[in-house]
Amino acid sequence: MTEAPAATAPTPQTRLDTVENAAATPDRELPWADLGLKTDEYERIVEILGRRPTGAELAMYSVMWSEHCSYKSSKVHLKKFGELSQETPLGKTLAGIGENAGVIDVGQGYAVTFKVESHNHPSYVEPYQGAATGVGGIVRDILAMGARPVAVMDPLRFGPLDAPDTRRVLPGIVAGVGGYGNCLGLPNIGGEVVFDETYLGNPLVNALCVGVLRHEQLHTAHASGVGNKVVLYGARTGGDGIGGVSVLASETFSDSGPTKRPSVQVGDPFMEKLLIECTLELFDAGVVAGIQDLGGAGLSCATSELASAGDGGMHVELDTVPLRDSTLSPEEILMSESQERMMAVVEPQHLEAFMDICGRWDVEATVVGEVTETGRLIIDWHGETVVDVPPRSVAHDGPTYHRPYARPDWQDALQADTTASLARPQTGEELRSTLLAVLGSPNQADKSWITDQYDRYVRGNTVLAQPEDAGIVRIDDETNLGVAVSTDCNGRFAKLDPYAGAQLALAESYRNVGVAGGLPLAVTDCLNFGSPEDPAVMWQFEQATSGLKDACEVLGIPVTGGNVSFYNQTGETAILPTPVVGVLGVVADVTKRLTQGFAGEGDAVLLLGTTRDELDGSAWSQVAHDHLGGLPPQVDLAAEKALADLMVAVSEQGLATAAHDLSDGGLAIALAEASIRHGVGASVDLDGDPFVGLFSESTARALVTVRPEQLEAFTTLASSYGVPVARIGSTGGADLVVEGQFAVPVAELRETWTATIPAAMGA
Known part of the structure; x- marks a missing residue:
C-alpha cells in the first residue's frame, strides 16, 4: 500500500501535552466544560487516571462520555430490554444489545442483522450531509457484523409542511438519504414521513439498515491476540466531523439554533461502496480477527471499544494515521468523525493478504498499532505518549445518571381533554369532505415526491417497498426466503400516554409485517426524546421503555439493539416523544407476500x-x-x-x-x-x-x-x-x-x- 505522509510533528513552539507533562503540571486548566463535561465527570477522569488528563485523553473522554455515545441518562432504563428472552419465534438471537447491530437466525443457515439509529441534529445543521452520513454510518454498523447490507429505510419527522424551515431542511435531507443510498446501490424499501410543529427546528432523521449473512460469517468488535496488528483502512482522516454527532447530539438547541456547531461529517458514498466490497472480501478470505466501524467519536470509539472488548491492551502510533489535513492535532485526529473508515485487528500472518485485498479495491490501509497485554490503551504521537488510559473507562464505564423523572402536571388535563365535545360530521357530504x-x-x-428520489428496486431483490405496509427483500433466490421490515411511531399517541404510545408503535410495526405475510421476529428501536434534564421528558422515556419492554415480553420477541436520541428540543419546546420501533419478520416464500x-x-x-x-x-x-x-x-x-x-x-x-x-x-x-x-x-x-x-x-x-x-x-x-x-x-x-x-x-x-x-x- 502507498505510505501515508506522516502527520506534522509538533514544532518547538508547540508544547505537546504528554502523559509525562500532565503528571508534572496538575494545576494546568483544561477546557473540559467547553467539551461538554460536567464538573463531577472531569473529577472522575482525574480520579481514574490518578492525574489530570492530557488534551488527547480529555478529547477521548469528552466524546465517549457524551450523551450520544455513553447513554449516560438512558442506560439505567435500557437495562430492562436485557431482561427479555433473546429467543425469537424461530430460534436464537446470534448477537444482541451491545454489538454494532442485532443478528437473528431466519432459517436455512441465514442470519439477518438490522438496526436503526439517529442523525437528527447534524441533519438540521447541514441537511444533505447530515442525512447522507446517517445512512453511511448505519450501513457500516451492519457491515461490521460480517453482513452484506441489502436494504435501508428512513423514518423522518419534520415541522409543518408549509413552514419555511421545513422547506429548507426537507429537500436536503431527502436528497442526502437518496443520494448516499442510491450511490451505494442499496434499495430504500420503507420508512415514514411525519409532520408536526414540535419537530420544527428539530427534524428527526432515523436510518435503518438490513444486512444478510450466513451464520458462520458473523463477526464482532474485539481486539484479542497479543501481537495482532491494528489496521485503519478506508478514507483518510480530515477536519470534517470533529466533535460531530457525539457532541452535537448531546445538547439542546437554543431558540436561535444550535449552541454548538461542530463540523458535520462529509460523506463519500463511492468510497463507502469500495469499503463494503473490500471488507466483505476480507471476511471471505478469513483475514480479520476483529473489526469496528468508525462512526460517532471516530478513533476514540474504535480504539477504546476494540481494546475494551478484547484482551484489554492496545498500543497505537497516532502519527501513522493517514490524514487529509496534516495540520490536525492529536486531539482533533481522535475526535474526528470523518466517514468511510474501518478498523480491523489482523493476525501478523494474515497482514500481507489483508493489505493485498485492500490494494485490489484501491482502499488505503495502514498499520497504526497492535494488541498488547498491558490492559491499557496507549497512544503515542511522534514517539511521545499522549494517551495512557484503561480502555474500559473510556468505552464502557462512563457516567451513569439516575435522572429524576415525574409525571408532568399537565398530563391529567391533556388526557381529560377528549374529542367527545368536538363536532363530528353528520351527513354523507360532511363525511365525504372529511375523507378528502x-x-x-x-x-x-402521498409521499412519492420523497420516495421517488430513492431507488427502491436496485439489486433486483426488492419484493415490496413504499407505499406498501412493509418493505420486503428476497435473501435467497432458490427458496425465495425473504425478510419483511417496518418502522412506525405515532408521537401524538405517545404524548397522550407514553407507555401505551410505545406499545402502539410496536403494535403497528408488528401488524404491518404480519399483514404483508411476514412472521415478526425481533425489534430495533430509535428512542427520540427531548432533554433528559427535564423530569417530564425522563418520565416519558421511562414509561416508553417500560411499555416497549412489556409488550415485547407478551409478543415473545426480543429487542436486539437500537439508539437513544435526547436533547431534541428548541428552548423549552420538546418534540413529541417519538419511540420509533422497527420490526423485522421472516417471509418463507416472498412470492406469496400480500x-x-x-x-x-x-x-x-x-x-x-x-x-x-x-x-x-x-x-x-x-x-x-x-x-x-x-x-x-x-x-x-x-x-x-x-x-x-x-x-x-x-x-x-x-x-x-x-x-x-x-x-x-x-x-x-x-x-x-x-x-x-x-x-x-x-x-x-x-x-x-x-x-x-x-x-x-x-x-x-x-x-x-x-x-x-x-x-x-x-x-x-x-x-x-x-x-x-x-x-x-x-x-x-x-x-x-x-x-x-x-x-x-x-x-x-x-x-x-x-x-x-x-x-x-x-x-
Whole structure:
C-alpha cells in the first residue's frame, strides 16, 4: 500500500501535552466544560487516571462520555430490554444489545442483522450531509457484523409542511438519504414521513439498515491476540466531523439554533461502496480477527471499544494515521468523525493478504498499532505518549445518571381533554369532505415526491417497498426466503400516554409485517426524546421503555439493539416523544407476500378486528380540529399477535388478494389507499355510526379482500385464530362508495392524495 505522509510533528513552539507533562503540571486548566463535561465527570477522569488528563485523553473522554455515545441518562432504563428472552419465534438471537447491530437466525443457515439509529441534529445543521452520513454510518454498523447490507429505510419527522424551515431542511435531507443510498446501490424499501410543529427546528432523521449473512460469517468488535496488528483502512482522516454527532447530539438547541456547531461529517458514498466490497472480501478470505466501524467519536470509539472488548491492551502510533489535513492535532485526529473508515485487528500472518485485498479495491490501509497485554490503551504521537488510559473507562464505564423523572402536571388535563365535545360530521357530504381533508393532509398524503428520489428496486431483490405496509427483500433466490421490515411511531399517541404510545408503535410495526405475510421476529428501536434534564421528558422515556419492554415480553420477541436520541428540543419546546420501533419478520416464500391495493373486480371486502369509538389523538382530530387530547386507542397485544399469525397463514395458503393494516385515518384512509393503488374502487356498507366506522383508529385491524370462492375458507381460518371478520362490501368500479352516505371517484381520491407535498415543495 502507498505510505501515508506522516502527520506534522509538533514544532518547538508547540508544547505537546504528554502523559509525562500532565503528571508534572496538575494545576494546568483544561477546557473540559467547553467539551461538554460536567464538573463531577472531569473529577472522575482525574480520579481514574490518578492525574489530570492530557488534551488527547480529555478529547477521548469528552466524546465517549457524551450523551450520544455513553447513554449516560438512558442506560439505567435500557437495562430492562436485557431482561427479555433473546429467543425469537424461530430460534436464537446470534448477537444482541451491545454489538454494532442485532443478528437473528431466519432459517436455512441465514442470519439477518438490522438496526436503526439517529442523525437528527447534524441533519438540521447541514441537511444533505447530515442525512447522507446517517445512512453511511448505519450501513457500516451492519457491515461490521460480517453482513452484506441489502436494504435501508428512513423514518423522518419534520415541522409543518408549509413552514419555511421545513422547506429548507426537507429537500436536503431527502436528497442526502437518496443520494448516499442510491450511490451505494442499496434499495430504500420503507420508512415514514411525519409532520408536526414540535419537530420544527428539530427534524428527526432515523436510518435503518438490513444486512444478510450466513451464520458462520458473523463477526464482532474485539481486539484479542497479543501481537495482532491494528489496521485503519478506508478514507483518510480530515477536519470534517470533529466533535460531530457525539457532541452535537448531546445538547439542546437554543431558540436561535444550535449552541454548538461542530463540523458535520462529509460523506463519500463511492468510497463507502469500495469499503463494503473490500471488507466483505476480507471476511471471505478469513483475514480479520476483529473489526469496528468508525462512526460517532471516530478513533476514540474504535480504539477504546476494540481494546475494551478484547484482551484489554492496545498500543497505537497516532502519527501513522493517514490524514487529509496534516495540520490536525492529536486531539482533533481522535475526535474526528470523518466517514468511510474501518478498523480491523489482523493476525501478523494474515497482514500481507489483508493489505493485498485492500490494494485490489484501491482502499488505503495502514498499520497504526497492535494488541498488547498491558490492559491499557496507549497512544503515542511522534514517539511521545499522549494517551495512557484503561480502555474500559473510556468505552464502557462512563457516567451513569439516575435522572429524576415525574409525571408532568399537565398530563391529567391533556388526557381529560377528549374529542367527545368536538363536532363530528353528520351527513354523507360532511363525511365525504372529511375523507378528502384527511387524505390530503400532509401526514396522510402521498409521499412519492420523497420516495421517488430513492431507488427502491436496485439489486433486483426488492419484493415490496413504499407505499406498501412493509418493505420486503428476497435473501435467497432458490427458496425465495425473504425478510419483511417496518418502522412506525405515532408521537401524538405517545404524548397522550407514553407507555401505551410505545406499545402502539410496536403494535403497528408488528401488524404491518404480519399483514404483508411476514412472521415478526425481533425489534430495533430509535428512542427520540427531548432533554433528559427535564423530569417530564425522563418520565416519558421511562414509561416508553417500560411499555416497549412489556409488550415485547407478551409478543415473545426480543429487542436486539437500537439508539437513544435526547436533547431534541428548541428552548423549552420538546418534540413529541417519538419511540420509533422497527420490526423485522421472516417471509418463507416472498412470492406469496400480500400487497395493499385492491386487485380486481368482485372480491369480497373484509374488515378484520374490532372497531371502537377511539378518536382521541386521531388523524381526524388533528386535521379537523387541530386537537390533541384524551387517551390513545386501546392496546390489545393478544389480538395483534392473533392477527399477524392469521395473516401469515393466509399468505402461505393464498387466501387473500390484498391486505392493508388500519392505522392513521382508520378504515377511511385504508379504503382510499387500497382503491388508489391500482385504480379499483369498492362499495362498502357499514353498520353503526358511519363516522366511527370510517375514522376510528382502533388497533389490531386490517382490510382484506378475498375471492368469493375462498371466502368460506378464509372465515373458517380466521375463526380458528379468534380474529373477528365482517364482510363489508365488494371491490369494483371507478368509485369508492359508502352505501347510504357518499361516493367519490377514485380519480378524485388520487388527485387529492398526490397534490399536497409537490405543491408545498413547488414541484
